[in-house]
Structures are given as structure tokens and as C-alpha cells.
Amino acid sequence: MAYWLFKTEPDTFSIDTLKAQQVSCWEGVRNYQARNMLRDEVKEGDLVLIYHSSCKDVGVVGIAEVVRGAYPDHFQFDPESDYFDPKADPENPRWIMVDIKYRQHLPYVSLAKLKANEKLVEMPLVKRGNRLSVMPVTAAQWEEIMAMASR
């Protein structure tokens, strides 16, 4: 089992939205590096930190579980969708998504606190300029963030 961190803008889709829906697809990943991780490495049963970006309180806010591995993101074929990709080929979809299930809210752990923690300096999240929307989390980093949330 592996650990991940998924970024989302709460104005669009927040941890509360996920709680209300319980299970949701995680669509709209349009970055090849993130896509490759979703496609090749994110598996059913993996746990996911939900991270709120581009908002007042940026940071980790909860946990979800992957309940379905990679399958084609159908929004790439929908001209009405913000995630429409005119170059996407239905025979060979270029974008994929996974399904996640709500697990729990966590006490808010701010980005500032994550950045200030020496044990987390290797996280892509806190590295300057990193914009990955799907990134791996090590078991040690996961445990540290759980500890921070319960302090």
C-alpha cells in the first residue's frame, strides 16, 4: 500500500464536497508527470492526503482512500467540460482518473507548518516551484503529518 497527496482547489472541490459525495472520481489531472503516477502507481487501497491549494488556508485537511485504479477520464472528450482536450483520442485516451472515497477530516495542517518541519524537507510539496497535483508521500512523511495533525 502506498501514500499520496492530491491537491484540489476547495472552491471547486473540497474535502467537504468529498465527504458529501463519499466516493468521487478524481478528474482533470492534465499534467503528464501526475498522469503517469495515477496510471502506473496509484492503486486501490492506497491512502491519500487531501490538500487544499489556491485558497486562504492552504494545507492538508483530510484523508481519502483509493477505491478504483486508473481508468479513462471521460471529461477529455466532453467539449462542454473545462477539462476537454481536443487532441484526445477515444481509441487511446491520454488522460486518466481514479476514484477515491472519503475517510476523515484531519485537523488542519498548514503549508507553513509543513515547510517548517525538518522531517518533511524532501516532500515535493514544500520544494520551491513544485506544481505537481499528484505526488508520492513516504510512510515516514505520512506518520509525521499524522503526528502534526494530532498535536
Add this chain to the structure above:
DNA sequence: GCCAACGTTGGC
């Protein structure tokens, strides 16, 4: 709203 960092595009 600013702007640094990064990814993508497209001409050559």
C-alpha cells in the same frame, strides 16, 4: 493582483 517557476507549443 503580483510574480516566480514551470510546462507546453511551435517555428526553425
Add this chain to the structure above:
DNA sequence: GCCAACGTTGGC
């Protein structure tokens, strides 16, 4: 295959 221009991300 290079690289300049452009668009996007995302913290502040």
C-alpha cells in the same frame, strides 16, 4: 532538437 514565447500554477 533547440529555444523563445506563451500559458498556467499557486503561494503570498
